[in-house]
């Protein structure tokens with residue numbers, strides 16, 4: 001296969017990409033600063049087509065359920081949490097969680113593992129490991145067709161500390177209770193200097209990576225995310241991507257679990273403490289497209305790049321399919337974290353499929369393991 005684009009001052013990077021060679025940190029810097037966005041997109045699309053030659057874009061049936069908004073961590077970029085003791089804090093009852101999951105299986109639960117429950121929440125000091133073990137076991141007993149994609153590395157790291165357990169035992173117990181895979185939330189930017197400014201009470205980048213490393217060693221798949229557009233530099237974004245790539249190398253060599261997808265999204269400033277401290281604006285769609293393209297080029301060992309239509313809106317997500325994305329994510333049905341910051345772009349499944357077709361691809365349903373479903 002030959003790339004037909006004219007890459008002006010990116011000849012050396014283009015040569016490496018065509019030869020399947022790995023790009024470096026310096027290449028990442030050059031890509032982020034390349035002035036011609038369509039050229040960058042064409043190169044990322046070339047890699048996307050090499051990895052996924054069929055003109056399809058995948059999606060799955062899923063629902064986000066936020067079991068609690070109580071959180072003591074108070075990240076400066078978060079508009080979702082309520083501190084312990086707040087009158088606006090909640091913990092969903094099991095009945096409420098079951099009702100939401102029932103609605104999910106009614107639309108997408110036609111095959112084993114065919115719909116995804118993304119269960120996440122704040123770091124609530126009242127909820128120890130037994131709460132999750134009982135909840136997961138009850139969910140799996142009632143809804144065997146649900147894939148339980150639950151608890152970010154941040155929640156798992158805190159849960160281990162709160163329950164006074166080693167990380168590995170915590171993940172083993174959650175897995176035994178029904179946890180199928182771990183979502184990539186809580187990564188933000190995996191650079192200490194950035195975390196000190198936006199989430200100083202959270203786990204360190206090394207600890208976030210360690211949760212995923214152990215999960216992969218135990219045979220669990222996870223996803224990886226990046227929340228960009230707050231206080232970080234472009235170099236920080238590249239460092240973040242290269243840290244993910246290095247862990248994926250380790251995990252692929254071990255041959256057990258791995259990162260199945262990478263999902264970047266932009267900081268949503270409205271209602272956050274960070275936006276009141278600094279004049280931060282919502283990043284633009286071109287920044288998203290550039291970030292997606294650079295991620296596709298640097299993350300040569302992560303197969304799937306998922307759109308974040310919830311933060312970018314459907315149009316930018318469609319254009320992103322020409323910048324390296326190959327997946328439209330989940331139908332979601334419900335989303336509370338981004339909505340708390342004033343952004344709300346939920347889409348019904350028929351609309352999601354229409355958008356994929358309109359962009360020139362065939363929509364194909366998948367499960368959380370990225371296996372195509374009929």
Ligand code: SF4
Pocket residue numbers: 071072073074075078079080081121122123154199
């Ligand atoms: S991002 Fe997560 S950990 Fe941070 S305050 Fe919000 S809910 Fe808590």
